[in-house]
Amino acid sequence: MADSRIYGHTLKTMGKALDISAKRHNLVAGNIANMDTIGYEPSDLDFNKTLKRAMGEKEPDYLAKTHEKHLSMNDDEPFSLEGKNSEEVDIYHLDSVNIDTEMMNLMENNIKYKTTTELLLRKMKILNYSIDEGGK
Known part of the structure; x- marks a missing residue:
């Protein structure tokens, strides 16, 4: 990874935020x-909670483990999904997914993705300006 004196944790945070936005886009789509x-139940994830978890927030204390490798929260993919799998099929209940809510989630996620990308581009412009010694 890049030198932390130049970038700090900004690139790591923005990279994780972009990954989470991409994952959320796939869920909403x-x-x-x-x-x-x-019988389909929609899935979604909480962006802020997932980003905190992806950035290495301490594992919750309420998990009971019988072995240190069981129920590990430090998987390669730290995204938590909300929703449930239904075993019962209700043929009369076809409106479990609200299109208005899902389109709103998609727009919200798109705005977060574009904002994070713009912040990343601006960080690179500042670094490029510094390397170029202020345009001298």
Whole structure:
């Protein structure tokens, strides 16, 4: 990774934020794609909680472990999903996915992604300006 004296934790944080936004986009797009699937329960993730967890927040104390490698929260993919898998199929309940809510989630995620990308580009411009010695 890059020298932390130049970048700090900014690039790491922005990279994780972009990864989480991409993961959330896939979840919301999956919800929209399965809108007419009988018994489908939509999945989503909390951006802020997931980013804190991805940045190495301490593992919760309330997990009981019988072995140190069981129930590890430090997996390669630290994204937590909300939702549930339904074993019962209700053929009369086809509206488990609200298209308005999902489109709002998609727009919100798109704005976060674009903002993070813009911040990353501005960080690179500042660094480029510094390397160029202020345009001399």
